[in-house]
Amino acid sequence: MNNIYLTFDIETIVSPRSASDDYVITCFLGALYIAEELSKRNLKATFYISLSPKNLAIDYLCYSEMIGNLISILKNYNNIRLAPHLHVKNIPASFDCFSDSFADYNYDQQVELLSYAKEFFENQGVFVSSFRPGGFLINETYYKSLFDSGYKYSSILPRSIPPVYNYNSHCFTPNYPFLSEYNIYEFPVTSVLVRSIKQKDELLNLSPDFFSIDSQKILLNKLEYSCINFHSFSIYKNRLVRENHMGQMKNNLFYLFLERNMEKLLNIFSLTILNQNTIMRKELIKWLDYVKIRKFETKFIGDI
Numbered sequence: 685m686n687n688i689y690l691t692f693d694i695e696t697i698v699s700p701r702s703a704s705d706d707y708v709i710t711c712f713l714g715a716l717y718i719a720e721e722l723s724k725r726n727l728k729a730t731f732y733i734s735l736s737p738k739n740l741a742i743d744y745l746c747y748s749e750m751i752g753n754l755i756s757i758l759k760n761y762n763n764i765r766l767a768p769h770l771h772v773k774n775i776p777a778s779f780d781c782f783s784d785s786f787a788d789y790n791y792d793q794q795v796e797l798l799s800y801a802k803e804f805f806e807n808q809g810v811f812v813s814s815f816r817p818g819g820f821l822i823n824e825t826y827y828k829s830l831f832d833s834g835y836k837y838s839s840i841l842p843r844s845i846p847p848v849y850n851y852n853s854h855c856f857t858p859n860y861p862f863l864s865e866y867n868i869y870e871f872p873v874t875s876v877l878v879r880s881i882k883q884k885d886e887l888l889n890l891s892p893d894f895f896s897i898d899s900q901k902i903l904l905n906k907l908e909y910s911c912i913n914f915h916s917f918s919i920y921k922n923r924l925v926r927e928n929h930m931g932q933m934k935n936n937l938f939y940l941f942l943e944r945n946m947e948k949l950l951n952i953f954s955l956t957i958l959n960q961n962t963i964m965r966k967e968l969i970k971w972l973d974y975v976k977i978r979k980f981e982t983k984f985i986g987d988i
Contacts, residue, residue: 687908688904689983691730701924703739709920709956711750713958730814735775739773739774759808766810767812767814767985814838815837835868841875858907874910894926901974920959922943
């Protein structure tokens, strides 16, 4: 039995060479496109929605209003479960949210942030039990703060367990959901260790963000459990493409020397580019089609 947990982080992109502050495209439109494609194939997925724009240049009130509207729409999809994704910068709190990383805050601050996230979703009629911190980064109080805030499930990319597949040693080590500290069920994001395009060993998601489906079919067929992660900002915003996607070199040159400069020019006039032909969008569809054709069982985070 191949159980696949499809997860999607709904957030803006802030990486230096690919950053975009157009949250309507990167979050709202990207999430709705993914929701429709999942619905067409009757695939279940968990959406981790960032409550922070991750960017001080973005007005928090405008962003949070948009996120509230997005949650109100997405909650009508029976095949989608919603959960908070706490990047932290700009979130209103009783303390200074100086860092975007959830791991940079102490226990009391984490509990306040987690309670804020629960209340935000409940105001839209959505009761949440799962959580994912921004960047998968946690500290020693992570599971205690989750438990004391009423959460049951977590989904991170643990560095403390071996990657599912090590492309250097060809070592295969399957993993599964496990009961962590404070009775929090952890649904680990499936990871592989590769010699990356940066010419260094990196732990990466088994994801359309990095790999073509053709390169990962053998591994997917072998796994009894896999947790795949993708980002809403990859749908309509082009960016630098990593690892082994077809057309990678052409895409990256076009983006660096033409599209990015064009975008900077358009920003002067408050205009933006909506790219309907991104490599990542096309690759996501290939992954979803493969999951559907192979009749893998898709589950929500929290379902064992």
